[in-house]
Amino acid sequence: MGILVVGSVALDSVQTPFGKRDNILGGSATFFSFSASFFNKVDIVAVVGADFPKSDLGLFRKKGIGTEGLEIAGGNTFRWKGRYDYDFNTAHTIYTHLNVFSDFKPSVPERLKNSEYVFLANIDPDLQYNVLKQMKRPKLVACDSMNFWISTKKKSLARLLDHIDIILLNDAEARQFSGESNLFKAARSILKLGPRAVVIKKGEHGVLYFSRESHFVAPAYLLETINDPTGAGDTFAGGMMGFLSRCKKINDAEIRRSLIYGSIMASFAVEDFSVGRLARLSKREIAARYKHFRKITRF
């Protein structure tokens, strides 16, 4: 069995210095699944409202993403509106309307409980834990979180961390969670809570990986055109998990490659709004960019 992601499917309104779009397909499960779909079969567990466009549903199906676990509830789909200035690492939220997402109690369809690779995207850590308990025996579980849960549900998040393999956080979240300004120390402090690895995403500044045995640092793929950074982190996670799900054995070398694939998938995502770039991306382009990434980082 392939990859399962639990998270949000949303309609975003986004403004960046390079354009403005309203009600475009967004959400953590969306970006993750589009990204991972280039590597393996992905299924999503999420909720949308009755207002969710059929055309957007069609985009998932076109990518072969399983929507058996996508509940369509009465009410409106989760909506987020935000703005980015030239500093693409900072999103300025204009509003967040949780709508049907506020009552989301993710229930994993029986068939998908056998999924071997599980990504718990950024939702209430108690719900993440609850989803994990529904799974039979996943080979690899990764999770994301955010500043809101770190301030309001730190204990729940800590409990979750003792049951997962990889936690992905951005640099600000890692600092907030650990109380350490130095990212090395932050990662070490988070590792003590139980996860096998900590991935710290620094957006355009690259990514850091820490396990008990080793660490790895990588710059981001350098881009000339960034139109919309929304979803970059979840796209990263999708590339990483997608690649890992295809590895016969997950060792240090494969983990490093997975982080580069994550970076590359994110670099495509930010070239366009919503999943525009991912929707028209080819495996050939991914392979070419991976090769180029090697070329511009080798010494």
Next chain:
Amino acid sequence: MGILVVGSVALDSVQTPFGKRDNILGGSATFFSFSASFFNKVDIVAVVGADFPKSDLGLFRKKGIGTEGLEIAGGNTFRWKGRYDYDFNTAHTIYTHLNVFSDFKPSVPERLKNSEYVFLANIDPDLQYNVLKQMKRPKLVACDSMNFWISTKKKSLARLLDHIDIILLNDAEARQFSGESNLFKAARSILKLGPRAVVIKKGEHGVLYFSRESHFVAPAYLLETINDPTGAGDTFAGGMMGFLSRCKKINDAEIRRSLIYGSIMASFAVEDFSVGRLARLSKREIAARYKHFRKITRF
């Protein structure tokens, strides 16, 4: 002939979250020369006041740094006082007393005009140009600059760029100078002014290198202890130029290595205040960190 650096020798007072020091040895020529001295013979052209401590002069001599071009003028040495908070990429200047540095008209001693590798540290671009005119036939010239000269002497800086090989700027300076927020576009715009290469230093986020033919990106060496980031950029330049001055032929591969040596030298410098760490550093430690850098970035 070896390496010549023209820049400042200063007495700094620095406060960081990890300590406070008064009147410690600083200045661009200082950090550059300490760093480059691990690779080749370095001479400095700079000015200090009659108040400059003999013990600090001794530190230069101990490193074998040539001080024939270090003028001792009547008056006080250049003094800078600054503070860093947890964001080590931003220095908050408390005061800058140029003192004898305000009348600095660098004059290169006859013997040193044959230097093959020249670093024009951050001073008035007209003075940088003037120094360059004094040199006989340098093999490689690099320069640094800062926001103040970019706003007040942009034309002079542009003239200089048409006569040098490599310009080093930090990311904010590259954006300011080019008017481009994207660093790829910024570098390309600066390359049009004539230099063979642009190095964009991003502090703890690594470094970008651009020539007309290629580009290279590298993360910074990850540190657990950063006590004082003052001088990191000049130390970087010293490692880069030092390494390049030892290369038989400067090609793309050697340039990449030089940037990693630059990063590594900077990573040592920031571990202590002033040139404390550089003063007690060994070549063996440099080699070990280079090897470790490879290890944590290879994929």
